[in-house]
Every structure is written in C-alpha cells, then in structure tokens.
Amino acid sequence: MNHPTSQILCVGSVAFDSITTPFGKVNKTLGGSAAYFSLAASLFKPTSIIAVVGSDFDSFGIFKKRHIDISGLEKIKGKTFHWAGKYHFDLNTRNTLKTELGVFAGFKPKLDERQKQAEYVFLGNIQPKLQLDVLMQIKRPQLIGLDTMDLWIETARTDLLKVMGQIDLLVINDSEARQLSKEHNLLKAAKKIFALMHKLDTFSWPRESVKSGPILIIKQDEHGLLLFHRQSSLRVQTRQSKNKIAAFPSVARNDIGIFNLPGYPLENVVDPTGAGDSFAGALMGYLAKTDDLSFNNLKKACAVASTVASFCVEEFGIKKLQTLTLPQVNKRLGEYKKLINF
Amino acid sequence: MNHPTSQILCVGSVAFDSITTPFGKVNKTLGGSAAYFSLAASLFKPTSIIAVVGSDFDSFGIFKKRHIDISGLEKIKGKTFHWAGKYHFDLNTRNTLKTELGVFAGFKPKLDERQKQAEYVFLGNIQPKLQLDVLMQIKRPQLIGLDTMDLWIETARTDLLKVMGQIDLLVINDSEARQLSKEHNLLKAAKKIFALMHKLDTFSWPRESVKSGPILIIKQDEHGLLLFHRQSSLRVQTRQSKNKIAAFPSVARNDIGIFNLPGYPLENVVDPTGAGDSFAGALMGYLAKTDDLSFNNLKKACAVASTVASFCVEEFGIKKLQTLTLPQVNKRLGEYKKLINF
Numbered sequence: 307m308n309h310p311t312s313q314i315l316c317v318g319s320v321a322f323d324s325i326t327t328p329f330g331k332v333n334k335t336l337g338g339s340a341a342y343f344s345l346a347a348s349l350f351k352p353t354s355i356i357a358v359v360g361s362d363f364d365s366f367g368i369f370k371k372r373h374i375d376i377s378g379l380e381k382i383k384g385k386t387f388h389w390a391g392k393y394h395f396d397l398n399t400r401n402t403l404k405t406e407l408g409v410f411a412g413f414k415p416k417l418d419e420r421q422k423q424a425e426y427v428f429l430g431n432i433q434p435k436l437q438l439d440v441l442m443q444i445k446r447p448q449l450i451g452l453d454t455m456d457l458w459i460e461t462a463r464t465d466l467l468k469v470m471g472q473i474d475l476l477v478i479n480d481s482e483a484r485q486l487s488k489e490h491n492l493l494k495a496a497k498k499i500f501a502l503m504h505k506l507d508t509f510s511w512p513r514e515s516v517k518s519g520p521i522l523i524i525k526q527d528e529h530g531l532l533l534f535h536r537q538s539s540l541r542v543q544t545r546q547s548k549n550k551i552a553a554f555p556s557v558a559r560n561d562i563g564i565f566n567l568p569g570y571p572l573e574n575v576v577d578p579t580g581a582g583d584s585f586a587g588a589l590m591g592y593l594a595k596t597d598d599l600s601f602n603n604l605k606k607a608c609a610v611a612s613t614v615a616s617f618c619v620e621e622f623g624i625k626k627l628q629t630l631t632l633p634q635v636n637k638r639l640g641e642y643k644k645l646i647n648f
Numbered sequence: 649m650n651h652p653t654s655q656i657l658c659v660g661s662v663a664f665d666s667i668t669t670p671f672g673k674v675n676k677t678l679g680g681s682a683a684y685f686s687l688a689a690s691l692f693k694p695t696s697i698i699a700v701v702g703s704d705f706d707s708f709g710i711f712k713k714r715h716i717d718i719s720g721l722e723k724i725k726g727k728t729f730h731w732a733g734k735y736h737f738d739l740n741t742r743n744t745l746k747t748e749l750g751v752f753a754g755f756k757p758k759l760d761e762r763q764k765q766a767e768y769v770f771l772g773n774i775q776p777k778l779q780l781d782v783l784m785q786i787k788r789p790q791l792i793g794l795d796t797m798d799l800w801i802e803t804a805r806t807d808l809l810k811v812m813g814q815i816d817l818l819v820i821n822d823s824e825a826r827q828l829s830k831e832h833n834l835l836k837a838a839k840k841i842f843a844l845m846h847k848l849d850t851f852s853w854p855r856e857s858v859k860s861g862p863i864l865i866i867k868q869d870e871h872g873l874l875l876f877h878r879q880s881s882l883r884v885q886t887r888q889s890k891n892k893i894a895a896f897p898s899v900a901r902n903d904i905g906i907f908n909l910p911g912y913p914l915e916n917v918v919d920p921t922g923a924g925d926s927f928a929g930a931l932m933g934y935l936a937k938t939d940d941l942s943f944n945n946l947k948k949a950c951a952v953a954s955t956v957a958s959f960c961v962e963e964f965g966i967k968k969l970q971t972l973t974l975p976q977v978n979k980r981l982g983e984y985k986k987l988i989n990f
Contacts, residue, residue, distance in 0.1 A: 396832060490738060493915040529871035530910060566910040566987050568872060573835040605990035645908050646988060648947035 313351045313594045316343045316587070317415050317440050318430025320357040320379060323623060324390035324404070327397065329576040335623040336365045338387065339430035339453065342580035344374045345627040346587030346614050347428075349635065350595040353587075354378055354421055356440070360386040360409040368628060378421055384409040397578050398527050417443045426594040428586060429473070431455050434465035441472055446515040449599065451475040451590055453582065459485050471505040475521040477586050483524045493564075496522055496534045500562075518599040519561075523589075523608065525582060528575075530568040533608050535601050537561040563601040567608050570616040570642050577622045581615045584627060588614035588635075613639045655693045655936045658685045658929070659757050659782050660772025662699040662721060665965060666732035666746070669739065671918040677965040678707045680729065681772035681795065684922035687969040688929030688956050689770075690714045691977065692937040695929075696763055697721055698782070702728040702751040710970060720763055726751040739920050740869050759785045768936040770928060771815070773797050776807035783814055788857040791941065793817040793932055795924065801827050813847040817863040819928050825866045835906075838864055838876045842904075860941040861903075865931075865950065867924060870917075872910040875950050877943050879903040905943040909950050912958040912984050919964045923957045926969060930956035930977075955981045 316339075323337030340355040345368075347353040354375035363386045369376045385408035393400045415436055422444050428451040429437040437452065444450075450473040458466050459482060470476065476499065480492060486502075487495035503520040519536035526532070589611035596603055613635050617626050658681075665679030682697040687710075689695040696717035705728045711718045727750035735742045757778055764786050770793040771779040779794065794815040800808050801824060812818065818841065826832055829840035845862040861878035868874070931953035938945055955977050959968050 491915060491917070493913055526871065529868065532913060564913065564987055565990065566872075566913055567990070568908040568910045568988075571835055571874060571906065571908055573833060575833070602990075609990050643990070645906055646910075648907065648909070648944075648951050648985070 313424060314347050314353040314426045314428070314590055315356065315417075315421055315424035315444075316340050316347065316353065316428045316430055316590075317356040317437070318343060318428075318432060318583070319387055319410060320355070320359050320363070321387035321389050321410070323579060324388070325577055325579050325623060326392040326403075327577050327622075328393065328395055330622065332577075332622045334388065335625075336368055337389065337579065337623060339432075339583045341368075341624060342583035342618070342627065343428060343430060343587035343590075344369065345372055345624055346584040346611075346618070347591035347594075348372045348374050349588065349614065349630065349632055350591030351426075353591070354424065356415045356417060356421065358382060358409050358413045360384040362386055368624070371628070378417070380416075382409050382412075386410075391579070393578065397575055400578075415440050415443075425449075426590050427451070428590050429453065429469065430583065430586075431458075434458050434462045434469050437469045438465060441469065446511040448517050448597070449474050449590070449593060451477060451586060453477050453586055454482065456482055456485055467502060470502050472511075473503065474516070474518050475523070476503065477523045477525065477582070477589070479525045479527070479582070492524055492532060496524065496532070500534065500536060521599075521604060525585070526569075527578075528569045528572075530566070531608060531612065533563075533565040533567065533604060535563045535565075535604055537563070537601065563604075565601075565605045565608065567605075567612060568646055570612060570638065571645070572616055572620065575619045578619050579623060580627070581619050584618040585611045585615040587611075609642060610635065610639060613642055655766060656689050656695040656768045656770070656932055657698065657720075657759075657763055657766035657786075658682050658689065658695065658770045658772055658932075659698040659779070660685060660770075660774060660925070661729055661752060662697070662701050662705070663729035663731050663752070665921060666730070667919055667921050667965060668732075668734040668745075669919050669964075670735065670737055672964065674919075674964045676730070677967075678710055679731065679921065679965060681774075681925045683710075683966060684925035684960070684969065685770060685772060685929035685932075686711065686716045687714055687966055688926040688953075688960070689933035689936075690716050691930065691956070691972065691974055692933030693768075695933070696766065698757045698759060698763065700724060700751050700755045702726040704728055710966070713970070720759070722758075724751050724754075728752075733921070735920065739917055742920075757782050757785075767791075768932050769793070770932050771795065771811065772925065772928075773800075776800050776804045776811050779811045780807060783811065788853040790859050790939070791816050791932070791935060793819060793928060795819050795928055796824065798824055798827055809844060812844045814853075815845065816858070816860050817865070818845065819865045819867065819924070819931070821867045821869070821924070834866055834874060838866065838874070842876065842878060863941075863946060867927070868911075869920075870911045870914075872908070873950060873954065875905075875907040875909065875946060877905045877907075877946055879905070879943065905946075907943075907947045907950065909947070909954060910988055912954060912980065913987070914958055914962065917961045920961050921965060922969070923961050926960040927953045927957040929953075951984060952977065952981060955984055 318340030319338035321338035322334040340357045356378040387410035388406040390404035425448045431453040452473040487498035489495040522534040592607040660682030661680035663680035664676040682699040698720040729752035730748040732746035767790045773795040792815040829837035831837040864876040934949040
C-alpha cells in the first residue's frame with residue numbers, strides 16, 4: 307500500500323449472505339456493508355475496515371487481493387453474522403429469511419491510532435450507538451459519511467439524531483428519508499433532514515475543522531438519486547438562515563445545490579444486494595481520491611458511484627466487484643453521460 | 649391564426665373531471681386528453697382537436713382563448729363525458745369513482761379535408777378501433793403519436809397492435825410498457841415494443857413517406873422518462889437487423905439512441921391529472937415548431953414537455969395550463985438543465 311494511513315475508514319458489518327433472486331441463488335457468500343463498501347472504495351484509494359467475524363470466517367483473501375487493510379477486522383470465537391434474504395420479481399422488495407447476528411451481537415468498534423487519523427470515515431449501517439462510539443474515537447476527518455435504515459430510525463431515533471448532528475454526508479433511500487422526516491415529498495423531506503445535520507449545539511468539533519456544508523443523497527432504487535448540498539458549512543440558527551432554507555426549491559437561488567441523477571438503465575440485473583454499500587464505497591473513494599468537496603465534484607462522484615453500483619447488481623453478491631477495474635468504470639461512465647445529456 | 653391548416657391535430661376526449669387529492673378537490677372542471685393536450689401543444693403551434701361533447705358543455709371559451717381550433721369539437725344531444733377520481737397520499741395511485749361516458753360512448757371521429765392534412769397527428773387515449781378510424785382518414789403526416797392504457801392493452805390488443813404497426817411515436821407509462829411487452833425490465837420491454845412498431849406488413853403508407861425511425865417514450869411518474877429512438881425508419885425483417893436489435897443496451901453501438909431524463913423535482917404537487925396528456929401535447933407542439941426529428945431534438949422535446957407537465961401538476965386540473973407562457977417554460981427548462989448536468 308502507498309499510504310501508511312489508509313485515507314478511507316469504514317465501520318460496518320462483514321457477513322455471510324444467502325441470497326435468492328428470480329435469477330438464481332447463492333449460499334453463504336461474503337457480504338455485509340463493510341465488505342461491499344471496501345471493495346468499491348479500494349478501487350480509488352487505500353481503505354481500512356473495522357468489523358468483526360467469527361471463527362468460521364476464512365475469506366480474508368478477498369480483502370487482501372484488493373489491498374484492503376483488515377487489521378481492524380477482529381476475529382473472535384463464535385459464528386459470523388449470517389443474513390438470508392429473498393428478492394421478489396421486481397427486485398425492489400425483499401423478505402429477510404434469516405438474521406443470525408452471531409459475534410456481531412457483541413461488536414464494539416475499537417480504532418487504533420492509525421485508524422483514528424483517517425481522512426474519510428464512513429459509518430456503515432449499524433446501531434447508532436456504535437456509530438457514536440466511533441465518532442468519539444476519531445479526530446475530525448475531511449468528511450464523515452453515514453448510512454442508516456428503517457429499523458434505527460424507528461427504534462433508536464435519539465441516538466441517530468445525535469450522530470446526524472455531527473456527520474457531513476448522509477446516504478439513505480427515499481422511504482427512509484420519508485420516514486426520518488415524516489414528509490412524503492422528497493424536497494420537503496430534504497429540507498427537514500438538512501435541519502438535523504451539522505448542528506452547532508451537538509457538534510463536538512470546532513467550526514473551523516468542518517470542510518463542507520451538509521450533503522444529502524436520497525437514493526431511489528433503479529430511478530437514480532437526488533443530491534442536495536449546502537455550500538456553507540455550519541448552520542447558524544438565525545432568522546435569516548431560516549428564510550434561506552425556506553426558499554430551498556429553486557436551484558437558481560441561495561446556496562443549496564440540487565442534482566438529479568437517473569439510474570444507469572440495465573438490461574440484466576440479477577441481485578441488488580450491496581448496491582447501496584458499493585455506491586457509498588465508490589462515492590467516498592472517489593471523493594478521497596479527488597479531495598474536492600465542491601458541488602460539481604459531488605455530482606461527478608455520484609455518477610461514478612452509481613456506475614460502480616450498476617456493475618455490482620449485474621452479478622450475485624460481491625462477484626463483480628472482486629474483478630471490477632477503473633477502466634471498466636470509466637467506459638460505462640462515458641455511456642452514462644451520453645444517456646442523460648441534452 | 650397564422651396557419652389555415654393547423655399543424656397539430658389531436659383526437660381524444662373532452663370531459664368534465666371531478667378530482668379529489670390530499671390537497672383539495674374540484675368539481676366538474678374541464679378535462680379529458682384532448683383538452684390537456686391542446687392547451688399544452690398550442691403553446692408552440694396552432695392545434696386542432698377532434699372530440700365530442702354534450703349539450704351541457706359550455707367551456708368553449710377556454711379553447712378559443714388559446715386559439716385552439718375546435719371546429720372538430722362536435723356538440724351533440726346528451727351529457728358530456730364525466731370522470732371522477734380520487735388520488736391517494738403518494739399521488740401515484742388513484743381510484744376511479746365515476747366514469748359516465750355520456751355522448752362519448754357514440755364518438756365517431758370525422759375529419760374534414762383540412763384536418764386530414766395535419767402534419768403532426770396525435771391519437772389520444774381512446775379505443776384502438778377509433779384510433780384506426782382516424783389513421784384511415786388522414787394523409788401520411790410527418791409524425792403520428794399514440795397514447796393508450798392498460799384497459800386497451802388487455803381488452804383490445806389486436807386492434808392496438810394494428811395501430812402500433814403504423815405509428816411513429818408511442819408514449820406510455822412503465823406499467824403499461826411492462827403489460828404490453830410482458831417484460832419487467834424496461835430495456836427488454838422497449839426492445840419488444842420496438843418490434844411491434846413500424847411493421848412493413850401492416851404499414852399503409854409507402855416507405856418513403858416515413859420521416860423518422862420509431863420513437864418510444866416510457867414515462868415513470870415523478871421519476872422522469874426513458875426515450876428510445878431508432879434512427880432507421882422502417883424495420884426490415886432480416887437476420888442482420890434482428891442482430892442489431894439484440895445488441896440494443898449499449899448506447900455506444902448501433903443506431904438506437906437511449907435517453908434517461910429524471911423528473912423535474914417539485915415541492916408542491918397538488919393534482920397529477922393531465923400530466924401525461926400535457927406532456928404529449930408539449931412534445932408534439934415542440935416537435936412541430938422545430939420540425940426536427942433528430943435524436944438530439946427529441947431529447948430536448950422531452951425536457952420541454954416534462955417542464956410543461958411539471959407546471960400542470962402544480963395546480964388543479966387545467967388551471968395552470970390556461971395561463972402558462974413560453975417564457976415561464978423556458979426559465980424552468982434552464983433550471984432543469986442545471987439540475988441534471990454533471
């Protein structure tokens with residue numbers, strides 16, 4: 307590896323997944339948010355993961371082949387997290403058949419000195435309490451990204467809001483955005499979610515250490531995503547700034563950028579597992595590589611990340627990500643651009 | 649009016665609509681596919697409609713104010729078509745509460761010599777048998793557009809396929825595309841639908857009279873649309889051309905252009921009624937005005953039409969369309985472009 311300190315750090319799950327879709331099935335293949343994330347992120351920059359596996363785990367080679375730093379992948383006595391799910395015909399909905407937490411039930415993220423220095427930190431979809439644990443350990447990075455899910459929005463809202471007050475980038479899907487904001491309309495939802503991010507009162511770091519205004523990405527399955535970015539870094543609660551937020555919908559005014567990216571249209575989707583995590587990984591990877599948090603570069607990063615995720619879903623599990631190369635990504639990115647320019 | 653012959657002709661319904669949405673209700677307001685279509689199309693070019701109303705109809709002034717030619721709007725004894733519907737919270741689904749066909753039940757489109765010469769003809773969502781009637785009467789125009797619905801796909805498939813073999817442009821939504829093609833994946837669906845369009849064996853006009861390859865627009869509600877365009881005008885059933893269609897998904901190869909346009913994100917949608925018909929109207933209007941059926945201009949036309957439809961849904965019924973101006977459309981089109989460029 308080039309960097310003694312990996313620029314990207316991801317805390318999440320490493321699991322065995324058993325996946326059934328209308329196009330086939332796989333049994334106990336390597337999965338989990340940290341696996342998908344790191345396989346995608348490491349296309350762009352050295353990546354470390356913090357996660358836990360059981361004594362039955364033997365897939366370290368997959369990470370090593372991609373030069374992913376797994377010194378934070380703890381192996382302890384017990385069974386590795388096992389998830390089994392079945393997708394319906396439309397591939398947008400699924401039933402969870404099995405969730406055996408195994409050693410993941412006692413997961414306590416512990417970062418060493420090197421890991422605490424990472425410049426791009428992603429808090430994968432785990433309990434908000436564990437995400438807070440990580441926030442307490444790190445020094446303020448360039449960017450902190452966050453994923454979450456319906457379960458935590460419903461059962462751990464207070465902790466989740468504490469996390470949200472301190473992170474820069476939130477990546478969630480449309481139903482989660484609606485659930486979190488209690489707004490059906492996504493522009494209204496985004497406005498409310500922005501009000502929960504970068505809050506001075508809960509912020510643990512000095513104002514000067516924050517490099518970007520809040521970034522919100524709302525994913526809409528195969529329909530693509532909406533990106534929202536406020537240029538100013540911290541929200542000061544004055545009447546004036548409230549008015550600014552109220553004037554939100556017009557892209558021509560104010561300091562809020564909106565970008566709407568359609569999904570890359572695919573003819574053969576076989577397994578949507580990991581689309582979100584590989585999107586997040588490629589997004590953080592591309593941002594770390596370019597080290598540019600301007601709105602224009604965020605747009606580009608979304609397109610790159612969406613392209614990587616489009617490859618992910620064309621094969622079962624992590625199969626495609628294991629062999630994906632940057633030239634393949636760039637070629638499809640060029641086609642993507644043609645598809646949406648007018 | 650500048651043109652003795654209106655360039656655009658639309659055959660469809662003129663109705664009274666009673667609409668309930670989570671944001672309010674209106675009772676017996678002017679509606680129907682030909683009403684929405686012509687109000688949008690006439691922003692760009694003189695437009696005529698062929699439709700029927702009952703003795704209770706008195707809203708001719710709305711058309712006249714927009715210089716829409718209603719000499720083909722027959723008034724006969726009986727009641728005007730009345731539709732009542734209620735939209736659900738998400739605005740994507742609705743229940744039809746009432747469908748009173750009235751005089752529409754006996755509708756027989758009759759075109760005069762002037763109307764038969766129209767260069768842009770749109771067959772609104774009516775029985776395929778009536779659409780065929782219109783096709784028998786017209787001289788071959790620059791472009792024939794078609795709308796249809798789940799009911800006709802299910803109950804009048806044979807007639808619908810006869811119509812489809814002769815038209816140039818099909819505008820349908822994603823669920824209809826799936827129903828028509830029996831394919832869930834929209835790229836596969838598009839491929840199958842293309843195979844049903846521009847068929848030499850059912851084509852009533854000489855090959856030379858066809859100005860454009862087949863155009864398919866699949867609308868995806870607030871998620872925007874997919875545009876497919878084959879440059880070559882008529883499908884010759886050779887092994888070679890079959891292979892060409894098989895290589896479809898890549899935008900870089902072959903003669904098929906694909907364009908993915910996200911919806912214009914709106915904060916206040918109050919009534920989706922007429923979104924599809926105003927889209928079709930603005931699309932045909934813009935194409936008639938520019939008289940350019942290149943792929944690039946089709947993309948632009950989709951964006952213009954999507955912009956017009958975005959205004960339509962911000963007010964109940966035809967309210968917004970009645971006063972909408974081209975400068976308003978162009979201003980929002982500029983914002984739209986910013987939203988999706990990267």
